[in-house]
Amino acid sequence: MAKFEPFKGIRATRDKMHLVASRSFLSYSESELQNKLSTNPYTFLHVIHPTQKRDVAEHLKFMEVRNLFDAYVRNGVLVQESDESYYLYRQVKAGKTYLGWIGGISIEDYRKGVIKVHEHTIESRENLFSEYLAVTGINAEPVLMFGHLDTAFKLWMQTIAQRPPFADFSTTDEAQHTLWCISDSSEVQKIRESFLKMESVYIADGHHRSASSERLYKQHPEWPGAAHFLSYVIDESDLTIHPFHRLVKDVRFGEEQILQILQTKFVRYKGEVFNNQPPSSVFGVVFKNNITWWSFIEDGAIDPDRLANQVLAPIFEFEDFRKDRRLKYSEGPKGITYLQEQIGSGNATVGFVLSPVSVTQLKSVADQEGIMPPKSTYIEPKLRSGLVIYPITYGV
Numbered sequence: 001m002a003k004f005e006p007f008k009g010i011r012a013t014r015d016k017m018h019l020v021a022s023r024s025f026l027s028y029s030e031s032e033l034q035n036k037l038s039t040n041p042y043t044f045l046h047v048i049h050p051t052q053k054r055d056v057a058e059h060l061k062f063m064e065v066r067n068l069f070d071a072y073v074r075n076g077v078l079v080q081e082s083d084e085s086y087y088l089y090r091q092v093k094a095g096k097t098y099l100g101w102i103g104g105i106s107i108e109d110y111r112k113g114v115i116k117v118h119e120h121t122i123e124s125r126e127n128l129f130s131e132y133l134a135v136t137g138i139n140a141e142p143v144l145m146f147g148h149l150d151t152a153f154k155l156w157m158q159t160i161a162q163r164p165p166f167a168d169f170s171t172t173d174e175a176q177h178t179l180w181c182i183s184d185s186s187e188v189q190k191i192r193e194s195f196l197k198m199e200s201v202y203i204a205d206g207h208h209r210s211a212s213s214e215r216l217y218k219q220h221p222e223w224p225g226a227a228h229f230l231s232y233v234i235d236e237s238d239l240t241i242h243p244f245h246r247l248v249k250d251v252r253f254g255e256e257q258i259l260q261i262l263q264t265k266f267v268r269y270k271g272e273v274f275n276n277q278p279p280s281s282v283f284g285v286v287f288k289n290n291i292t293w294w295s296f297i298e299d300g301a302i303d304p305d306r307l308a309n310q311v312l313a314p315i316f317e318f319e320d321f322r323k324d325r326r327l328k329y330s331e332g333p334k335g336i337t338y339l340q341e342q343i344g345s346g347n348a349t350v351g352f353v354l355s356p357v358s359v360t361q362l363k364s365v366a367d368q369e370g371i372m373p374p375k376s377t378y379i380e381p382k383l384r385s386g387l388v389i390y391p392i393t394y395g396v
Helices: 031-041 044-053 060-072 107-112 124-136 151-162 185-196 207-219 255-267 303-316 330-346 359-367
Strands: 010-012 078-080 086-092 095-105 145-149 167-171 177-183 201-205 228-235 238-243 244-248 283-288 290-295 326-329 350-354 378-379
Touching: 044 060, 060 078, 060 124, 095 107, 095 151, 095 177, 095 378, 107 207, 107 228, 124 207, 177 185, 201 359, 207 228, 207 238, 244 303, 244 330, 255 283, 255 290, 283 303, 283 330, 303 350, 326 330, 330 350
Parallel strands: 145 228
Antiparallel strands: 010 078, 086 095, 086 177, 095 228, 145 201, 167 177, 238 378, 244 326, 244 350, 283 290, 283 350
């Protein structure tokens, strides 16, 4: 049973929500960031920007975040709901519609394995973010989760989406965002009961945020708000999974030598590859002016594991895929052109193209308590910070 609860959310006023909600801080280039900060006095980036300052103790950075958040509340930019609510949130991007619920999911479920994971987390990052949560008292970026939502429940969600929304706006990344606030007691109970019928919920994106929230609850079980953490749950059929491609820079090898080595280990794939997206069990090898396709050795693993174990480790002698600076990752939507540009500019020797991991494969890894290699999936939708804020100790 998945315990998914409403909360007294903090959010921007209707007229400012489109100005406040921002992409993840790390998704902006330095020039984009400075432009946002200089032209939009309401963006949530003003609140979280201090966390990136150097030569300042982390605790002091987090205190500054809290102080700036307080100022947003004092100035009426942000307000807190008077009633516990769920939020139905829809994002439409590149022709794909994502519709799901924002609420607080149970730490107890995370501990019991009702919430399933497929990535390792790094303890230092857990510690840092749990301190951030404790000092600021808020959680402003939901963990993206998915599960199997009942058909009747999904149809009911569609009827709610016909109502006038609380907010409806578009953003410069060509996404449309629509939000409904649900606080009616009978509807709140219906949502709660629908989630209680779910046997499992899977983390798609946000493993460190989840683990940090669990660590915070371990440190402060007396805080009622720490027993849950902010999440956005969609049906598994709506999830979009792109691959992460790989770029390797290794001066010991040239194009001809790499292809010769591959020929001794793998069979060239002779089938069709549409839009440079290989089918499962096939990988691409990219150079500046050349792309070839090869079949993995079948071993029952997912393709990111196969690339690591069959290609990168034995040929390039990779041992630590997180720390080796010869290896970089490229989000699937950037395409092969980006890989070739990086190779042409001397930033990489060769690129490797993967097919996306399927939802079924991701669930299978999580169900077996397995772990995927780093950067196995680039998952959408990408959620906005500051859209709806979960109060851990703030205002409750």
